[in-house]
Each structure stands twice: as C-alpha cells, then as structure tokens.
Amino acid sequence: MKRKSKEVIEKFTPLFKPRSVAFLGASKDRRKWGFITLKNMVSGNYPGKIYPVNPKEEEILGLKVYKGVGDIPETPDLAVIVVPPPNVVPVVKDCVARGIKAGIIITAGFAELGDQGGKLQEEMVAAAREGGMILVGPNCNGIMHPWEKLHIQFPPFLPTAGNIALVAQSGNVVDVLARQIMLRGFGCSILASTGNEADLHCEDYIEYLGEDPNTKVILSYVEGFKDGDRFFRVVREVSRKKPVVMLKAGKTSAGARAAMSHTASIAGSDAVFDAICRQTGVIRTEDLNEMLDIGVAFLRQPLPRGRGVGIVTAGGGWGVLAADACAEQGFDLVALPEETIAELDSFLPAWWNRGNPVDLVAGAFGEAIFKCVELILRCSDVDAAVVTSIMPALGSDWLTANEEPGESERLDKYMIQAVVDVMNRFNGLADRYQKPVIAASELMFGDAGREARIVQAMGQNKASCYHMPRQAAAVLAALARYSEYLQSRG
Amino acid sequence: MKRKSKEVIEKFTPLFKPRSVAFLGASKDRRKWGFITLKNMVSGNYPGKIYPVNPKEEEILGLKVYKGVGDIPETPDLAVIVVPPPNVVPVVKDCVARGIKAGIIITAGFAELGDQGGKLQEEMVAAAREGGMILVGPNCNGIMHPWEKLHIQFPPFLPTAGNIALVAQSGNVVDVLARQIMLRGFGCSILASTGNEADLHCEDYIEYLGEDPNTKVILSYVEGFKDGDRFFRVVREVSRKKPVVMLKAGKTSAGARAAMSHTASIAGSDAVFDAICRQTGVIRTEDLNEMLDIGVAFLRQPLPRGRGVGIVTAGGGWGVLAADACAEQGFDLVALPEETIAELDSFLPAWWNRGNPVDLVAGAFGEAIFKCVELILRCSDVDAAVVTSIMPALGSDWLTANEEPGESERLDKYMIQAVVDVMNRFNGLADRYQKPVIAASELMFGDAGREARIVQAMGQNKASCYHMPRQAAAVLAALARYSEYLQSRG
Numbered sequence: 001m002k003r004k005s006k007e008v009i010e011k012f013t014p015l016f017k018p019r020s021v022a023f024l025g026a027s028k029d030r031r032k033w034g035f036i037t038l039k040n041m042v043s044g045n046y047p048g049k050i051y052p053v054n055p056k057e058e059e060i061l062g063l064k065v066y067k068g069v070g071d072i073p074e075t076p077d078l079a080v081i082v083v084p085p086p087n088v089v090p091v092v093k094d095c096v097a098r099g100i101k102a103g104i105i106i107t108a109g110f111a112e113l114g115d116q117g118g119k120l121q122e123e124m125v126a127a128a129r130e131g132g133m134i135l136v137g138p139n140c141n142g143i144m145h146p147w148e149k150l151h152i153q154f155p156p157f158l159p160t161a162g163n164i165a166l167v168a169q170s171g172n173v174v175d176v177l178a179r180q181i182m183l184r185g186f187g188c189s190i191l192a193s194t195g196n197e198a199d200l201h202c203e204d205y206i207e208y209l210g211e212d213p214n215t216k217v218i219l220s221y222v223e224g225f226k227d228g229d230r231f232f233r234v235v236r237e238v239s240r241k242k243p244v245v246m247l248k249a250g251k252t253s254a255g256a257r258a259a260m261s262h263t264a265s266i267a268g269s270d271a272v273f274d275a276i277c278r279q280t281g282v283i284r285t286e287d288l289n290e291m292l293d294i295g296v297a298f299l300r301q302p303l304p305r306g307r308g309v310g311i312v313t314a315g316g317g318w319g320v321l322a323a324d325a326c327a328e329q330g331f332d333l334v335a336l337p338e339e340t341i342a343e344l345d346s347f348l349p350a351w352w353n354r355g356n357p358v359d360l361v362a363g364a365f366g367e368a369i370f371k372c373v374e375l376i377l378r379c380s381d382v383d384a385a386v387v388t389s390i391m392p393a394l395g396s397d398w399l400t401a402n403e404e405p406g407e408s409e410r411l412d413k414y415m416i417q418a419v420v421d422v423m424n425r426f427n428g429l430a431d432r433y434q435k436p437v438i439a440a441s442e443l444m445f446g447d448a449g450r451e452a453r454i455v456q457a458m459g460q461n462k463a464s465c466y467h468m469p470r471q472a473a474a475v476l477a478a479l480a481r482y483s484e485y486l487q488s489r490g
Numbered sequence: 491m492k493r494k495s496k497e498v499i500e501k502f503t504p505l506f507k508p509r510s511v512a513f514l515g516a517s518k519d520r521r522k523w524g525f526i527t528l529k530n531m532v533s534g535n536y537p538g539k540i541y542p543v544n545p546k547e548e549e550i551l552g553l554k555v556y557k558g559v560g561d562i563p564e565t566p567d568l569a570v571i572v573v574p575p576p577n578v579v580p581v582v583k584d585c586v587a588r589g590i591k592a593g594i595i596i597t598a599g600f601a602e603l604g605d606q607g608g609k610l611q612e613e614m615v616a617a618a619r620e621g622g623m624i625l626v627g628p629n630c631n632g633i634m635h636p637w638e639k640l641h642i643q644f645p646p647f648l649p650t651a652g653n654i655a656l657v658a659q660s661g662n663v664v665d666v667l668a669r670q671i672m673l674r675g676f677g678c679s680i681l682a683s684t685g686n687e688a689d690l691h692c693e694d695y696i697e698y699l700g701e702d703p704n705t706k707v708i709l710s711y712v713e714g715f716k717d718g719d720r721f722f723r724v725v726r727e728v729s730r731k732k733p734v735v736m737l738k739a740g741k742t743s744a745g746a747r748a749a750m751s752h753t754a755s756i757a758g759s760d761a762v763f764d765a766i767c768r769q770t771g772v773i774r775t776e777d778l779n780e781m782l783d784i785g786v787a788f789l790r791q792p793l794p795r796g797r798g799v800g801i802v803t804a805g806g807g808w809g810v811l812a813a814d815a816c817a818e819q820g821f822d823l824v825a826l827p828e829e830t831i832a833e834l835d836s837f838l839p840a841w842w843n844r845g846n847p848v849d850l851v852a853g854a855f856g857e858a859i860f861k862c863v864e865l866i867l868r869c870s871d872v873d874a875a876v877v878t879s880i881m882p883a884l885g886s887d888w889l890t891a892n893e894e895p896g897e898s899e900r901l902d903k904y905m906i907q908a909v910v911d912v913m914n915r916f917n918g919l920a921d922r923y924q925k926p927v928i929a930a931s932e933l934m935f936g937d938a939g940r941e942a943r944i945v946q947a948m949g950q951n952k953a954s955c956y957h958m959p960r961q962a963a964a965v966l967a968a969l970a971r972y973s974e975y976l977q978s979r980g
C-alpha cells in the first residue's frame with residue numbers, strides 16, 4: 001500500500017473504526033440529543049465500549065456514567081461531544097489530555113452565528129490539532145459506519161451495510177438520503193454529516209472514502225469549500241477510482257446567503273464549481289433524488305462507451321418521452337440496421353413500428369421484451385439500452401388477478417419474485433454485452449405497500465427500476481459523463 | 491347557460507354519462523382487451539345497462555351477449571369498440587345505423603401505421619360524422635368517469651371520484667397518472683385516453699372539461715395538435731375558468747419521430763407551443779411527476795399575488811436548497827421587516843439566524859413552526875410561504891417511540907392524524923391570509939408503508955406535502971404563472 005494511503009487510513013481509523021467511544025453530554029432527557037444519539041448507538045449494537053460522561057448522572061440506558069473523560073478506565077478512540085457551546089473548548093482540551101484522537105462535535109453555535117462563534121470555533125480546532133485530534137463538525141448530526149455497527153445519529157433508523165457513501169454539510173440531507181437508500185433496498189458504507197467543517201473538510205472524508213473498500217460510489221452535498229485547491233486535487237485523484245456525485249447548494253445569491261447562516265460556508269462562484277467538476281470528473285447534479293438515482297446505477301451498470309441509445313418501450317407515450325429525454329441529454333437514437341429490423345420482424349406482430357424506439361405492440365407479453373433488448377444491445381452503434389415499462393415482461397396474470405379473495409398475498413410474493421427476475425435478466429444482458437440497460441417503469445401491481453416491497457426487493461438484488469423515462473435518461477447521462485471523463489484521462 | 495356551453499354538454503353526454511353501453515368485441519379470453527376492459531366496467535359497478543356484442547358467445551361475465559348492435563333491445567348511448575381493425579368501419583356504420591351517438595375505438599392499427607391505416611381512419615370518421623356520432627380514439631385505452639362509476643380502461647384499478655381531469659394522447663400516461671393520484675389520496679373527475687384523435691381532439695375534451703363542475707384542474711399530455719387555431723381559442727377560454735397544465739412530448743426531433751409512429755401526431759415547433767402556452771395561460775411542464783405536484787396544489791392553494799417568498803425551515807440544508815430553488819424559479823426572498831424579526835425573537839432561541847429562510851433551531855418542536863409561518867404570512871411583501879420539513883411540528887415522540895413492542899400500530903394512527911392536523915393548520919393559515927403555504931418534507935416516521943398511508947390521508951384532506959424543496963418551488967412557480975396570467979387578462 002502506498003504510504004499516503006496508509007496515512008489517510010490511520011488518521012481516520014479512530015473515527016470510523018473506534019474500539020471505544022466516550023459520549024460527552026449524555027443525558028436522560030428523552031428530548032435531548034444527548035439521549036437520542038446515545039440511544040441510537042445502543043440500538044445499533046455497537047460492539048465496542050461506550051462511556052457516557054455526565055457529572056450529574058450515575059447510569060443512562062443501562063450504561064455506567066463517568067464524571068469526566070479522566071475517569072474513563074481506558075483511552076477511548078473517539079469522543080462524541082454534545083455539551084453546550086461554552087463547554088466545548090474545555091471538553092476538547094480534556095479529550096486531548098486524555099489522548100483521544102478523534103472527536104465529533106454535534107453542538108451548534110459556532111461560526112454559523114458570526115464572529116464570536118467563529119473565534120470559539122478556531123480555539124476549538126487549535127486545541128484539537130495541537131493534540132493530533134481530528135474533529136467532525138461542529139454543528140453536525142454525527143457519522144455512521146453500518147459495517148462497524150456504529151450509528152452516531154439523530155433519527156431512529158439504522159441504515160444497512162452497503163456500498164454507497166454519503167458526505168453532506170447537512171445532517172438532514174444525510175438522514176433523508178440514508179432513509180431513501182434503505183427504502184430502495186440498498187445499503188451504505190459510511191455516512192458523515194460534516195457540519196461547519198472546522199477541522200475535517202469535505203475532501204478529507206472523500207480522500208478516506210477513496211481508500212475504503214466497501215465504498216463503490218460517493219454521494220456528497222456541499223454548501224462551500226474551505227480549501228478549493230486541495231478539494232480539486234483530492235477529488236481528481238479519487239474520481240479515477242470511483243465515481244463522486246455532488247450537489248452544490250448556494251447556487252443563487254439567496255442560497256449563498258442561507259448557506260452562510262447554516263454552516264458558515266462561502267458558496268463561491270457556481271461557474272467555477274462547474275469547471276472544477278468538468279476537470280475532476282465529479283458528476284454534478286441539481287437534485288437529491290437524482291443523486292440517488294445515479295448512485296444506485298453506478299453500483300451495478302457497466303459504463304457506456306459512446307452516446308448511441310436504443311429504446312424498447314411498452315406504451316408509445318413512454319417511448320416518445322424517453323426519446324425526448326435521451327435526445328435532451330445528448331444521446332443519439334441509433335437508426336436500427338436492416339438485419340436488426342429483420343430479426344425483430346421475425347417475432348413481433350406485423351404492425352410494429354420498425355424503428356427506434358421499438359414499440360412493443362399491445363399484448364406482446366413475456367419473452368418479446370427480452371429479445372428486443374438483446375437484439376438492440378447487439379447493434380454495434382448502440383452503447384446503451386433504455387427500457388420503458390417492464391410490465392409486459394411479467395405476463396398478463398396481474399391484470400385479472402384481483403378476482404379471488406385471498407389472492408393478494410400469493411400475488412404479492414409472485415410479483416416481487418417476477419419483477420426481481422425480470423430485472424436480473426436485464427442486468428444479465430447488461431453484463432453480457434457490457435452495455436448499460438436502464439429501466440423505467442410504473443409498477444402497477446397493487447397498492448403503495450406492494451410497490452414499496454417490490455422496490456426494496458429489487459435493490460436487495462442490486463437492481464433499480466426508475467419511475468419515469470426522464471430519470472432513466474438522466475442516469476444514463478451521468479454514466480456517460482463519467483465514462484467520457486475516464487476515457488479522456490486515459 | 492350560454493347556448494354554446496349547452497351544445498358542448500349535450501354533445502359529450504352520451505360519451506361521459508351514458509345510460510347504456512354496447513361493448514363490441516366482448517371476449518371470454520382473459521388476455522384480451524375485450525375481456526379485461528369489460529371486466530373493469532363490471533367491477534366499477536357501472537349502474538347503466540351493458541350490452542356485450544359477439545356473434546360467437548352467449549354470456550360473458552354473467553352478461554347476456556348479443557349477436558350484433560341491431561339485436562340490442564334499446565339504442566345504447568355509447569359503443570365501446572375493440573374489434574380487429576378491418577371490422578371497425580363496418581361496426582361504426584352499424585352503430586350509426588342503430589342511432590348510437592358516441593363511440594370509443596380502442597382498436598389500434600390506423601394512421602399510426604402509415605397511409606393505408608390513415609385511409610381506414612378517415613373512412614371511419616366520415617361514417618361516424620355522417621351519423622352525428624362522436625369518436626374517441628382510435629388506438630386508445632378508453633375513458634373513465636368515476637362520478638358516474640364508468641370505467642372503460644385497461645389496468646385493474648378504479649380511480650376514485652374527485653376533481654382532477656386527465657386528457658392524454660397515451661393510455662399508459664393516463665393509467666400511471668391516475669394511479670399516482672390515487673396513491674396521493676386524490677380523485678379524478680374525468681379521464682380520457684384520446685389515442686390518434688381522429689374525430690375528437692384534445693381541445694374538444696378540454697372544452698367539455700371547462701363546463702364540467704367536478705373538474706377543478708385539467709392535466710393533459712399531448713404529442714401533437716390537429717387544429718392549432720381551435721386549440722388556441724378553446725384553451726384560452728377554458729384557462730380563464732380553471733388551470734390547464736400540459737406536457738407536450740415530441741420536443742426533440744427524436745421524440746417527434748416517435749410521436750408520429752405512436753399516434754400519428756405531428757409534433758410541430760416547440761417554440762410555437764411555448765408561445766401558445768404564454769398566450770393562453772397554459773401551465774407548461776416537462777415532467778409528469780411535476781404535473782401531479784402542480785395539479786394537487788391548484789385544488790387547494792390560494793394564488794400568490796406576487797413573487798415575494800418567505801421560507802421557514804427545520805434543517806439548514808433544506809433552507810439553502812429551498813432558497814436556491816425559489817430564486818431559480820424567479821422568486822424574491824423577502825428581507826424580513828424589523829418588527830417581524832422582533833416578534834420572532836420573542837420566542838425563538840437567542841441564536842436563531844435572524845433572516846429569511848427562518849431556520850428553526852434544532853429542538854424547536856411544536857408550536858414554533860406555526861408561529862413562524864403566520865408571522866411571515868403577515869408581512870406585506872410576502873406573497874407565499876414555503877415550509878421545509880414539517881417534522882418539528884409533530885413534537886419529538888416519534889424519535890424515541892420505537893421502544894415498546896406493539897407501539898407500531900398506535901404510532902401509525904397517531905402519526906397519520908398528527909401529520910393531517912399539521913397540514914390542516916398550514917392550509918388554514920393559507921386560507922386566512924389568502925397566500926399559498928407550500929410544504930416540502932421528508933416523512934421519516936417509519937417504513938414506506940406508513941409513509942404511503944400518511945401521504946394518502948393527507949390527500950384525502952386535500953393536503954399535499956412534497957418531498958423536496960425543488961418540488962415546492964416548482965409548484966409555487968406554476969401557481970404564480972397562472973396568477974400572473976389571470977391578472978394580465980384582468
């Protein structure tokens with residue numbers, strides 16, 4: 001391993017893989033972060049030792065409480081700090097004295113409040129750095145490492161272990177994205193709410209995630225950069241190894257002002273950020289939902305080698321929408337070669353449209369859709385396939401299956417398996433031809449509950465079916481941009 | 491009532507409020523439209539008489555089957571036609587001879603296949619018009635009028651009666667939108683899949699919907715216009731009375747080609763359509779999900795009188811995203827007057843940010859959010875409020891409520907009611923100040939199932955909470971554009 005990689009990993013180990021955690025500001029008040037965050041750590045079954053600290057308590061959540069960091073029988077790797085703002089600096093000094101190497105400052109009330117808070121923040125960082133202690137925050141929600149069963153967070157849910165990393169200058173953004181990832185059936189490698197980024201900056205986390213073997217894609221929300229040059233260098237390096245998808249807030253002057261009062265971030269010029277993205281291979285997005293759409297695609301899809309697209313659609317309207325969306329994203333709808341048309345002719349009804357999008361004629365259930373996708377992938381000019389509506393691939397049973405009472409449960413199981421099978425077949429074709437196959441489809445098989453169960457089951461099989469053709473095209477564009485970037489760097 | 495209105499209503503009554511329906515091409519084959527569509531009519535409890543027609547059958551789904559239209563004991567108001575393409579013209583002629591005044595041609599294989607199909611289509615229309623019979627389609631999925639319990643459609647679900655009308659040149663688009671409206675807890679007035687629009691054009695339906703008292707907002711998907719001038723005149727008239735939201739597909743040349751082979755539509759210039767929208771007050775959208783977001787807002791929200799916005803946020807990141815999104819949509823973030831700041835000071839913690847967005851400091855649960863929204867609505871420069879994250883309004887119970895076994899069900903009920911109450915209070919404030927209050931929030935109260943139940947319950951109370959700030963800003967922009975259009979027409 002390179003010396004630099006080793007350094008980065010060593011620096012972050014006490015933070016992300018602590019053997020023991022001190023919790024300063026632990027509370028019995030169920031409304032307080034000092035209770036809620038501690039409770040989440042306990043619920044997450046963190047296997048290391050937890051040392052709650054509070055001079056006034058004896059026991060919280062069954063854990064022995066210590067009067068101060070000095071009283072803890074060993075040196076914890078990590079300190080979580082939720083004490084009131086004026087106590088933060090002394091507490092950080094205590095931690096440094098005790099030899100603690102990483103801290104998470106959840107407490108708010110620093111640079112985001114102006115000059116006075118800014119000074120306090122500088123003092124805190126100076127104290128930590130003097131002792132070789134790295135700091136997350138302040139003004140953050142905490143970090144999670146599901147592979148380590150480490151959940152230092154606010155909302156009451158535990159992301160599962162997986163391959164998506166989240167780094168965000170907003171705790172709520174982390175929470176919402178994490179939950180959406182769970183609902184989609186995927187898991188997270190590491191999640192970091194980075195707050196004011198007084199010590200550790202966004203690029204520091206990204207640098208570590210570049211080394212983390214569980215992380216396959218990095219999603220990041222930023223409001224501003226403390227050190228643009230270092231960000232540039234780090235991200236350029238990491239994006240060679242894995243995709244980095246970013247949403248930069250504070251685009252407008254109204255947003256920039258809000259970013260200043262949120263995390264004391266200087267948003268900077270949007271045009272400059274755009275240029276940085278182009279040069280570093282960062283995939284920029286304007287929408288958090290789109291960020292997730294893109295993130296899950298990177299986990300599974302091969303990268304397209306060019307901009308030629310073939311569309312297979314069940315439902316003409318979806319075909320038109322998909323054609324528009326792909327063209328707007330800069331893709332070419334490939335004119336199908338004669339031999340492909342001839343092969344399609346051999347099994348599609350005589351009145352099929354003989355063009356791209358290939359419009360499956362109403363009633364063409366079952367195998368036809370897979371045959372079409374495969375024939376399209378075989379065309380040398382086609383670099384990617386988009387499938388709109390997977391419904392016909394599922395046969396026609398569901399259309400009349402709501403007749404018998406008690407059918408619902410059987411159908412539930414049947415439909416989940418059927419959709420997973422269909423998506424696995426598309427993904428199998430993507431692997432075989434090394435071209436992405438992106439599906440967008442309504443899932444009209446029942447109520448929202450069944451739909452949610454289907455979506456989750458797909459994700460557990462590393463498959464994603466988007467809702468609208470526009471989403472599929474946006475995802476494909478992100479894959480293409482990343483592919484083009486890698487090609488340009490050789 | 492104006493003579494013209496009366497004419498329009500009379501013309502469409504046999505189609506949308508038929509007392510009896512002939513079903514030509516009824517089938518026992520569960521995979522065929524002739525069975526599935528008939529079954530949906532029966533499941534929908536249509537109260538009129540249904541007369542299936544098929545020379546080879548005696549009984550289908552418990553209904554007596556007739557050999558031909560001539561054998562039916564009365565003249566049906568409406569004929570649904572699913573016979574094979576070559577039989578359509580003779581069957582239409584039979585219907586005309588029988589005195590039937592409206593027909594729905596579900597059968598495909600006409601102008602969308604080229605010249606030969608186009609001729610057949612012309613023949614069919616000529617025959618119908620000679621007999622004063624109006625035609626939906628061909629190449630369509632049918633129509634629904636939930637208030638009349640009339641469901642002539644393909645997928646196995648029945649939209650509830652409500653106030654959103656759908657008109658689309660794609661059956662699948664109607665189906666997906668209808669189902670999404672149901673999942674959101676709203677209902678539909680009339681749904682029409684218009685197919686090739688050989689006889690009745692998109693603007694004909696819109697003209698009728700303008701007269702329909704149940705329709706409060708019209709959502710429409712179009713691929714092309716047969717008569718641009720008439721469309722212009724009709725929509726300009728209707729949009730004075732109720733909002734018309736439209737997605738025009740075939741924007742790009744790839745999309746335009748796809749539209750031609752889907753519904754034989756000539757997409758036309760996109761710039762021309764843009765100009766038409768501006769002059770007729772049509773709210774244009776590029777995204778079907780956004781169309782729904784906008785549609786449900788028109789059902790409940792007052793129109794803003796200007797472009798001044800106040801944001802109340804719980805979670806700084808959401809505030810930044812909302813500020814960006816509102817600014818990008820052309821809204822001004824109002825500088826809060828001193829007296830408003832002073833009033834906010836009186837109950838917010840000392841370290842609140844004293845600006846717009848008003849960032850509720852972490853832990854400010856309960857009443858604070860309502861007070862903030864009301865104070866903002868009272869500012870004369872504020873024309874609309876955006877609220878990002880409603881979670882703090884719900885207290886903190888949910889954060890630690892997953893402890894006791896058996897809590898889930900109680901919490902489910904409690905959370906649904908709590909969210910509905912919060913949204914009702916926001917809507918109450920919107921009514922009182924006659925300014926829209928648009929909420930965007932994660933609903934982090936449990937799994938996807940609970941979330942779906944909450945969303946549905948909100949809709950049943952005419953409330954919508956969007957997921958992301960960008961959605962809220964896009965909705966607000968649509969309300970503002972419509973308001974500005976109405977003001978410009980005086």
